[in-house]
Amino acid sequence: MDIPYTVEARPDTGLYNAKVGIWLFLASEVMLFGALFSTYILLRVGAPEGFWPHGWLNIPVGTVNTLVLITSSITTVMAWASLKMNQFGRFKFFHACTLCLALTFVGIKSYEYHDKFMHYEITLKDGRIADGHLVKRTADQVVISGHYVEDRKELFDLRAGGPPHEHTEITIPQAQIKKMENYGPWHTTYLAIYFTLTGLHALHVIGGAIVIGFLWGPGSKLWKTDPDRFTNRIEISGLFWHFVDLVWIFLFPVLYLL
Amino acid sequence: MQASTHAIPHPHVHEEHHEEAGFWSKYVFSTDHKVIGIQYGFTALCFLFFGFCLMLVMRWQIAHPGQPVPLVGPLLETLLGNMAAKGIVSNDLYNSFGAMHGTIMVFLAIVPLAFGAFGNYLVPLQIGAPDMAFPRVNMASYQFYVLGGVIMFFSFFIPGGAAQAGWTSYPPLAVAIPTDGQTFWLAGMVLLITSSLLGAVNFIATVIQLRAPGMTWMRLPFFVWAQFVTGFLLLLAFPPLEAAGVLQLMDKVAHTSFFLPTGLAVGGNLANVSGGGNPLLWQHLFWFLAHPEVYVLILPAMGIVSEIIANNTRKPLWGYKSLVYAVLTLGFLSFIVWAHHMYLTGMGTKIATFFQTTTMIISIPSVIILSCLFISLWGGSIRFNTPMLFVMAFLPMFGIGGLTGLPLGFSYSDIHLHDTYYVIAHFHYIVAPGTIFALFAGIYFWFPKATGRMMSEFWGQVHFWASLIFMNLIFQPMFAQGMAGMLRRMADGGANYSTAKVPDAIGGLSPHMMGLHTYILWAAVGLAFAQIPFIFNFFWSIHHGKPAGSDNPWNSTTLEWQTPTPPPHGNFATVPHVYRGPYEYSVPGHATDFTPQNQPD
Ligand code: HEM
Numbered sequence: 001m002d003i004p005y006t007v008e009a010r011p012d013t014g015l016y017n018a019k020v021g022i023w024l025f026l027a028s029e030v031m032l033f034g035a036l037f038s039t040y041i042l043l044r045v046g047a048p049e050g051f052w053p054h055g056w057l058n059i060p061v062g063t064v065n066t067l068v069l070i071t072s073s074i075t076t077v078m079a080w081a082s083l084k085m086n087q088f089g090r091f092k093f094f095h096a097c098t099l100c101l102a103l104t105f106v107g108i109k110s111y112e113y114h115d116k117f118m119h120y121e122i123t124l125k126d127g128r129i130a131d132g133h134l135v136k137r138t139a140d141q142v143v144i145s146g147h148y149v150e151d152r153k154e155l156f157d158l159r160a161g162g163p164p165h166e167h168t169e170i171t172i173p174q175a176q177i178k179k180m181e182n183y184g185p186w187h188t189t190y191l192a193i194y195f196t197l198t199g200l201h202a203l204h205v206i207g208g209a210i211v212i213g214f215l216w217g218p219g220s221k222l223w224k225t226d227p228d229r230f231t232n233r234i235e236i237s238g239l240f241w242h243f244v245d246l247v248w249i250f251l252f253p254v255l256y257l258l
Numbered sequence: 259m260q261a262s263t264h265a266i267p268h269p270h271v272h273e274e275h276h277e278e279a280g281f282w283s284k285y286v287f288s289t290d291h292k293v294i295g296i297q298y299g300f301t302a303l304c305f306l307f308f309g310f311c312l313m314l315v316m317r318w319q320i321a322h323p324g325q326p327v328p329l330v331g332p333l334l335e336t337l338l339g340n341m342a343a344k345g346i347v348s349n350d351l352y353n354s355f356g357a358m359h360g361t362i363m364v365f366l367a368i369v370p371l372a373f374g375a376f377g378n379y380l381v382p383l384q385i386g387a388p389d390m391a392f393p394r395v396n397m398a399s400y401q402f403y404v405l406g407g408v409i410m411f412f413s414f415f416i417p418g419g420a421a422q423a424g425w426t427s428y429p430p431l432a433v434a435i436p437t438d439g440q441t442f443w444l445a446g447m448v449l450l451i452t453s454s455l456l457g458a459v460n461f462i463a464t465v466i467q468l469r470a471p472g473m474t475w476m477r478l479p480f481f482v483w484a485q486f487v488t489g490f491l492l493l494l495a496f497p498p499l500e501a502a503g504v505l506q507l508m509d510k511v512a513h514t515s516f517f518l519p520t521g522l523a524v525g526g527n528l529a530n531v532s533g534g535g536n537p538l539l540w541q542h543l544f545w546f547l548a549h550p551e552v553y554v555l556i557l558p559a560m561g562i563v564s565e566i567i568a569n570n571t572r573k574p575l576w577g578y579k580s581l582v583y584a585v586l587t588l589g590f591l592s593f594i595v596w597a598h599h600m601y602l603t604g605m606g607t608k609i610a611t612f613f614q615t616t617t618m619i620i621s622i623p624s625v626i627i628l629s630c631l632f633i634s635l636w637g638g639s640i641r642f643n644t645p646m647l648f649v650m651a652f653l654p655m656f657g658i659g660g661l662t663g664l665p666l667g668f669s670y671s672d673i674h675l676h677d678t679y680y681v682i683a684h685f686h687y688i689v690a691p692g693t694i695f696a697l698f699a700g701i702y703f704w705f706p707k708a709t710g711r712m713m714s715e716f717w718g719q720v721h722f723w724a725s726l727i728f729m730n731l732i733f734q735p736m737f738a739q740g741m742a743g744m745l746r747r748m749a750d751g752g753a754n755y756s757t758a759k760v761p762d763a764i765g766g767l768s769p770h771m772m773g774l775h776t777y778i779l780w781a782a783v784g785l786a787f788a789q790i791p792f793i794f795n796f797f798w799s800i801h802h803g804k805p806a807g808s809d810n811p812w813n814s815t816t817l818e819w820q821t822p823t824p825p826p827h828g829n830f831a832t833v834p835h836v837y838r839g840p841y842e843y844s845v846p847g848h849a850t851d852f853t854p855q856n857q858p859d
């Protein structure tokens with residue numbers, strides 16, 4: 001006996017096996033990200049007044065990335081629809097777009113990560129805090145492009161319209177530095193959840209891109225022998241891709257805007 | 259392959275084709291649900307044994323704190339070095355054995371055995387399917403499980419040893435312990451969770467999609483229902499723990515502070531962390547999984563018990579529909595009771611009230627299930643074979659475990675009982691003489707299907723009676739110890755709080771309570787000996803047991819018995835049609851006292 005309903009739908013459920021599988025898998029993914037979003041909420045409401053960061057991320061860059069992902073969702077649907085219309089060439093084109101967009105997203109995200117890792121908060125022995133991007137670091141001094149603050153709290157609200165601050169080049173002798181730490185996940189719980197959520201999301205993007213890349217390249221041979229099964233695979237990977245997109249639609253406002 | 263959906267013109271050609279498959283693809287990288295089920299079963303039984311050995315060593319240590327472990331002491335020292343210097347279990351080693359005993363028993367032994375092994379082997383057969391819906395995913399699920407198990411096992415031998423913060427891994431302690439055991443634990447858990455998720459997706463999809471024609475929902479054997487609900491629990495409850503595991507891993511490796519509060523001091527010094535985290539958050543995420551997880555431990559057992567009861571009482575289960583609705587309700591409610599493990603954390607009385615209420619409500623479906631099973635015995639002409647004996651013991655043992663849960667479910671009585679041996683006794687009654695007995699019953703019951711031979715009835719009964727006695731001797735005294743205030747997880751078994759040490763301390767542990775440790779130790783040794791007949795019986799019977807004589811030696815109605823023995827790749831020669839419910843035993847006017855589900859009217 002062969003396993004039934006691998007390609008055609010089971011009459012009483014109206015679904016083929018893999019479609020049931022992917023929906024179940026996505027349900028578990030909802031719980032996974034749900035737990036992480038809950039973590040975000042708990043950490044945020046638990047933060048002391050004034051110490052939850054605002055405006056630390058670059059909204060235009062985030063917006064571009066959102067548009068990139070939304071567009072990739074559209075090309076994914078177009079790719080699937082092309083197969084349904086029996087136009088393999090169009091499918092190839094649209095899914096090539098999806099792949100490029102996925103890579104663009106990851107590229108922009110890495111740029112944002114890099115920016116955070118180059119950003120330092122330096123506590124001086126005299127109690128002042130210097131904050132800015134690293135320009136140069138030698139054995140006896142550190143140069144950053146940033147500014148001094150008296151109160152650490154000033155670093156937390158960087159929304160537009162707040163008090164302006166000028167970025168100048170500051171040179172600090174190593175001997176004066178008490179603590180120097182970049183804006184990695186260890187810096188604050190905000191950055192911790194930011195890196196975890198977006199990192200996990202990025203892993204999903206990369207995983208999805210690998211699957212789509214496979215189906216676009218070597219996997220597409222299946223089209224010649226079993227077009228229905230191949231179309232189903234594109235549908236399944238597409239559902240996953242929409243989900244990844246959807247997660248970002250939640251991540252963007254939560255991390256960038258609120 | 260293609261042809262078999264029609265009329266299988268050349269069955270022999272097919273069989274030969276499969277015979278040729280090499281050893282590796284047949285036994286190691288197989289995608290056949292039955293082979294995977296047996297792989298799961300065998301691996302899980304090994305872990306069960308290993309977890310049991312850890313427990314024996316711990317039991318020695320708390321009965322005789324600071325004395326070298328007899329027999330295995332030198333071995334421990336060679337393998338683990340300083341942790342077991344002179345063959346004595348150090349406090350760190352005790353903690354690590356405790357944490358790993360719990361982890362191994364829950365995640366590497368019982369769940370893989372109950373869900374991975376029994377579920378895999380039986381669910382496709384019972385619903386009349388040729389295999390799982392996604393055979394390769396099924397294989398991957400087993401491989402992730404093995405990988406997770408290897409990492410957990412390997413962690414004993416790294417410097418500093420395995421995780422030490424309990425199977426619950428509460429931070430900040432779990433993060434603050436300066437060894438890498440916890441990191442291994444977290445990595446292992448992420449793999450095990452991945453394995454469970456793949457399994458769960460597969461089980462649910464299989465039941466939804468691959469039921470044979472005529473196998474309507476209300477004709478599913480109760481075992482399938484139990485596994486189906488278990489699948490949903492794993493699917494939806496595990497991801498939050500996966501998230502929590504990732505967060506703790508970040509705390510451990512990337513030095514974030516998800517669970518580390520501001521001002522955390524470790525060893526008297528301010529920890530070098532950003533702070534701002536929330537230790538309670540871990541507990542919420544952990545118990546959001548771990549309460550449903552306890553139902554993952556028990557539901558498959560209930561499924562096994564139901565099948566064996568119906569078969570050996572020769573009458574339908576009493577209240578099949580109530581059972582189905584009860585198990586669905588149970589599954590749903592198990593997601594909203596988790597914080598009954600956290601009454602003493604200071605989460606607040608309002609929240610505690612909510613969780614006390616839901617906890618009391620969830621005992622209703624549990625009681626319904628147990629009552630249905632008890633009532634099913636009524637008026638039956640019961641066959642007391644080994645599987646049935648284990649099942650008959652399961653019922654009261656589970657009853658004791660469940661009833662002792664009620665005082666834990668109220669915050670006012672839990673204040674006294676929380677974190678004591680009473681809790682240990684409570685859940686062990688459910689899992690050890692409960693679930694494990696059901697699993698034993700299942701092994702004796704389905705052994706003839708997998709091998710074509712019966713296990714020895716005599717040695718089965720020896721195994722049963724000895725296990726029953728020693729199980730109770732082990733766990734019954736723990737209720738008393740717990741009520742006397744003995745805390746769990748103490749490397750000296752509470753000697754520091756005994757009246758022997760501080761004679762006039764109020765509430766100190768009396769010599770009598772401390773002395774029970776010695777009895778429990780020897781009962782545990784007895785339980786170990788009681789497993790010897792089982793192990794021999796099991797391996798001996800594979801080749802030398804009494805031949806089962808037919809494909810259906812127990813005269814059962816469900817579909818797994820209507821296949822050749824052992825079932826071939828693809829299970830059924832032709833698609834089975836189902837005409838009736840799962841438990842048509844002793845139908846009046848019928849020639850035999852059982853009517854298989856695939857027998858036309
Ligand atoms: C049916 C009614 C049940 C009730 C009312 C109940 C209630 C509770 C409560 C309130 C606790 C927390 C006690 C404490 O830490 O102070 C607890 C612990 C526990 N229960 Fe149950 N329970 C029930 C059934 C079960 C079942 C069916 C299982 C497993 C198969 C189970 C397994 C456990 C485990 C493993 C723990 C201890 C976890 C730990 O702290 O390590 N319980 N139970």
Ligand SMILES: [Cu+2]
Binds near residue numbers: 549
């Ligand atoms: Cu619970």
